[in-house]
Amino acid sequence: MSRPRPRRRIVIVGAGFAGFHAARHLARLAKHTTGIEVVLVNPTDYLLYLPLLPEVAGGVLDPRRVAVPLSGAGPGVRLLLGTVDHVDLDHRWVGLVDPEGNRRTVAYDRLLLAAGSVNKLLPIPGVAEHAHGFRSVAEALYLRDHLLRQLELANTIDDPAERDARLTFVVVGAGYTGTEVAAHGQLLTRAAARRHPGLRGQPIRWLLVEHAPRVLPEVDRRLSAAAHRTLTDRGVEVRTATTVIEATGEGVRLSTGELVATRSLVWCVGVRPDPLVERLGLFTSKGRLVVDEYLTVPDHPEVLACGDLAAVPDLTRPGQLTAMTAQHAVRQGRLAARNLAASLGYGRRRAYRHHDLGFVVDLAGAKAAANPLGVALSGLPAKVVTRGYHLRAIPANRVRIACDWLLDAVLGRQAVQLGLVRAAAVPLDIDHPNPPPGPDPVVGARSRWQPLVSLQNHPTGGAAMAPGRRDEEARDREASAKSSGLDGGRELGF
Numbered sequence: 021m022s023r024p025r026p027r028r029r030i031v032i033v034g035a036g037f038a039g040f041h042a043a044r045h046l047a048r049l050a051k052h053t054t055g056i057e058v059v060l061v062n063p064t065d066y067l068l069y070l071p072l073l074p075e076v077a078g079g080v081l082d083p084r085r086v087a088v089p090l091s092g093a094g095p096g097v098r099l100l101l102g103t104v105d106h107v108d109l110d111h112r113w114v115g116l117v118d119p120e121g122n123r124r125t126v127a128y129d130r131l132l133l134a135a136g137s138v139n140k141l142l143p144i145p146g147v148a149e150h151a152h153g154f155r156s157v158a159e160a161l162y163l164r165d166h167l168l169r170q171l172e173l174a175n176t177i178d179d180p181a182e183r184d185a186r187l188t189f190v191v192v193g194a195g196y197t198g199t200e201v202a203a204h205g206q207l208l209t210r211a212a213a214r215r216h217p218g219l220r221g222q223p224i225r226w227l228l229v230e231h232a233p234r235v236l237p238e239v240d241r242r243l244s245a246a247a248h249r250t251l252t253d254r255g256v257e258v259r260t261a262t263t264v265i266e267a268t269g270e271g272v273r274l275s276t277g278e279l280v281a282t283r284s285l286v287w288c289v290g291v292r293p294d295p296l297v298e299r300l301g302l303f304t305s306k307g308r309l310v311v312d313e314y315l316t317v318p319d320h321p322e323v324l325a326c327g328d329l330a331a332v333p334d335l336t337r338p339g340q341l342t343a344m345t346a347q348h349a350v351r352q353g354r355l356a357a358r359n360l361a362a363s364l365g366y367g368r369r370r371a372y373r374h375h376d377l378g379f380v381v382d383l384a385g386a387k388a389a390a391n392p393l394g395v396a397l398s399g400l401p402a403k404v405v406t407r408g409y410h411l412r413a414i415p416a417n418r419v420r421i422a423c424d425w426l427l428d429a430v431l432g433r434q435a436v437q438l439g440l441v442r443a444a445a446v447p448l449d450i451d452h453p454n455p456p457p458g459p460d461p462v463v464g465a466r467s468r469w470q471p472l473v474s475l476q477n478h479p480t481g482g483a484a485m486a487p488g489r490r491d492e493e494a495r496d497r498e499a500s501a502k503s504s505g506l507d508g509g510r511e512l513g514f
């Protein structure tokens with residue numbers, strides 16, 4: 021009689037596009053075998069569907085619509101809430117901090133690193149202090165409130181210079197994120213301004229600043245031209261081949277020498293791999309973790325990586341890496357699951373190869389730009405393709421999203437601030453946050469870990485959290501008083 025195989029644990033770090041789809045694929049396999057245990061580690065209990073985040077900031081979608089419950093990955097997947105901040109590659113365990121500051125270690129037989137990326141901060145004076153990024157639900161909610169607050173404050177301000185500054189919004193970076201944020205933000209402010217009699221006839225300026233010679237530099241030129249046309253027709257000032265060289269409390273200075281007075285600077289200049297990569301001490305390329313075409317980390321056959329975090333060779337464009345897009349992350353996640361299973365004796369591994377299927381960019385209202393399978397579309401046809409694509413691609417919440425779109429078309433947007441997210445809670449510089457977002461991470465401090473081979477809870481750190489949180493709330497209140505403008509402060513930070 022053959023003996024049952026020992027259970028092998030696959031730990032997945034990060035439940036974004038790549039991690040979620042890897043977990044889902046493995047869950048199906050785990051259903052048919054008792055030999056595999058899947059553990060998914062993520063700070064939240066949802067996959068954030070980032071491509072629809074600009075619609076949250078624009079007030080079209082409820083924030084819960086873009087949050088896909090991780091329970092959808094399948095019953096065989098064990099979710100562990102937390103942030104991994106240590107990986108011991110020699111002894112095969114990861115260390116993590118849960119949302120309440122408790123520390124745990126989890127042993128693995130196979131590891132999939134899929135922690136994605138974070139906002140990229142360039143060393144430009146004042147940007148870390150005065151700009152905000154756009155990658156999380158908190159940042160989207162914060163931006164939406166901030167835009168509405170600027171209009172409400174401008175409506176009651178007599179000083180014309182101050183009013184103009186509050187009604188000027190600068191988005192830096194015209195990739196898909198910045199372009200969509202500018203498009204949705206502009207329509208939101210335009211609609212909300214109609215409800216303020218004091219703003220009648222008052223220009224509302226939106227500037228989209230891009231270092232490259234065209235918007236959407238990473239996509240087909242026809243898409244780029246269509247997006248440019250839509251934005252400029254609506255009055256967005258598109259400044260290509262231009263950069264921000266300084267941000268101050270008064271506004272931003274552009275590389276053209278122009279000083280733009282504003283209280284709103286949205287930083288969408290791109291992303292960099294999650295800082296976890298730097299802590300691994302492994303080879304990187306352009307900051308991304310080097311893997312081979314099977315998504316395996318060199319010299320560590322038990323470790324795979326995929327998505328934004330990994331430098332995956334693009335076999336369809338020799339010498340290049342796959343782009344940091346959801347399209348690749350989803351497919352790499354599925355393939356990583358297959359290759360991990362193969363390494364445990366289930367099936368055969370395959371190399372990653374995927375031709376881009378095109379791109380969709382939502383430009384708010386009835387406009388979009390898309391090139392499905394290389395066919396360039398703009399206007400309403402592109403909008404239909406874009407929305408159809410998202411409804412198909414998002415793993416849950418489809419009916420709710422479609423209802424929000426319908427309500428938006430029929431009833432318009434609800435222009436109210438919720439005030440749930442304070443400025444200090446969404447710092448741009450996550451390496452030097454002020455105040456710290458949650459418990460202090462311990463980077464590579466192995467001696468402070470108590471390696472366990474089980475998923476046990478370490479009830480330490482909870483008490484130490486409390487004073488930190490109180491400090492954070494006090495600072496939040498201070499920041500909020502300043503940014504409300506009621507104290508006459510002229511800070512740019514939003």
Ligand SMILES: Cc1cc2nc3c(=O)[nH]c(=O)nc-3n(C[C@H](O)[C@H](O)[C@H](O)COP(=O)(O)OP(=O)(O)OC[C@H]3O[C@@H](n4cnc5c(N)ncnc54)[C@H](O)[C@@H]3O)c2cc1C
Nearest residue numbers: 034036037038070071104135136327328344345346347349
């Ligand atoms: C606003 C916006 C719009 C976009 N629109 C599009 C689009 O239209 N089309 C497109 O193809 N791409 C788009 N992208 C890019 C796309 O979202 C990314 O390429 C994709 O999310 C990458 O997937 P990922 O799984 O690698 O990382 P992510 O989706 O970023 O997921 C990483 C996950 O890991 C978690 N995590 C991070 N660190 C840790 C840790 N230390 N421990 C545990 N968990 C951790 C994160 O919380 C997150 O849940 C957009 C990006 C943004 C920001």
